[in-house]
Amino acid sequence: MNAVVLQGIHKFYGPSGTGVHALRGIDLTIAKGEVCVAIGPSGSGKSTLLRCINQLETVSAGRVYLDGELQGYTEREGRFHPLPPAKVAAQRRRTGMVFQRFNLFPHMTAAQNIMEGPVQVKGLRRSEAREMALALLARVGLQGLHDRYPNQLSGGQQQRVAIARALAMEPGVMLFDEPTSALDPELVGEVLDVIKDLARSGMTMMLVTHEIGFAREVADHLVFMDQGTLVESGPPRELLANPQNPRTRAFLSKVL
């Protein structure tokens, strides 16, 4: 069973035809338990693609399936009918997302940030959610920091709280949008370690990253994107060692 299936995804910003054509027909499949990593130059559409999976962006053409269910629409006789907002919100519970800029809720402590989803969306009791939050904080190596507000935490700690917050919803797929790009270099490692642990635990994940070494280590499936197209994909070691496409080669020669 495939966790994520993307079929012919196009994304236009602005009026289609004249606006920016950010994604130009992407097909991608992520199996259950697989880690898919997208690399590529800035503006290649990696983040946009990731955001299409949990409907932070609406696709202009194509279909997004999670666990075989079409996301965002019901399709009848070849036409797309948008789902009501409550249904979209429910579909988003399948995915957890970690952002480049953490986006923790600044008016809540670390524990409250993690509890927010389970309590408000799943209706979990506060006491249960709190236990869960403390366990998750321990899992990302932040035991004892549950009462800290985000601005009392370092960037790496904030990002680990953000990961715990996404995990608290028990998503089927985790999406990481350049999770280490906003971190000081010495804090990157601690966040990557948490992500590696997750990958080892069999979590289905899609990552967008600039950390090529990390991509090689963690990915089951590496895709290279450029100018809104999926240029090349394959097992990371092969793709990185022996890129077939000249654009991939050009990119890798700059970053490796």
Added chain:
Amino acid sequence: MTKTNDPGGGASPPVAGEAGGAVTLNVIVPPRHPGRWLAVVILALLALQMAQALAVNENFHWGVFWKHLFHPHVLRGVMWTLILTVAAMAVAMFVAISLVVMRDSDNPILRGLAWGWIWFFRGTPIYTQLLFWGLFAVLFPRLSLNLPFGPEIIGVETKWIVTPAMAAVLGLGFNESAYLTEIFRAGFKAIDRGQTEAAEALGMTRTRIWLRILMPQAMRTIIPPTGNETIGMLKMTSLVLAVPFTLDLMFATNAIANRIFLPIPLLMVAAFWYLAITSVLMVGQFWLERHFGRGHDLPATRGLS
């Protein structure tokens, strides 16, 4: 190996450093501010002179001031002024929150309605609006729910619903709502877009995102200008004689002043009470700001683990 810098003279005792070594804190001599002391002396002298000039000036009729400060009509005026302020601000906030949500809505009809409301209530004078609310019962003697062009289903005499107090509250509240909407909107706009996205990614619905994520954060920037507006509203209640509503503080003191032909001491009475209420409101604002500043106004202790 420990290293201490001897500052000489009255060195402070070494305190325990993190690695077990002794750290001698710098001895900091607070800077002197002779200019401040001079200013304090001059200002104190000026204040004394002003106080004396006020106290001995017979034109202020301090006896009359003290006699009327706790006059039953004045106290009743204070109470009504407070009621009008609180009720009008409550109406204004309720309407303003609805309007903010409407302006942010996907629905163009709601957006248009909100725009029209703000356009009208901000664009016409409050005094005119209050006169209009006072005349509402004359313009529409009966409020009723009818079938279109058909018989009345349920109805009531307007004067039972739009009483002078109600007219005053609605008039003040609706007018204020237009201003508060813009303040609230600014507060919500200042929040990073990533907050909404993070909440959406958790699967939160629009309503919950508003209530749990956006509102508490917007409060921080909304409270200071809203405190301003509340204090403004306190004094705007003195306009309700346009309705006419005749129980508020300004009307009460004016009525007494006109009776005994001594406007100054009664104006001082009114000013005293307005100032007293404003002071209480400012204390309330302080506590609110502290509550909603949580997570922001803390000293950042980055990187402690």
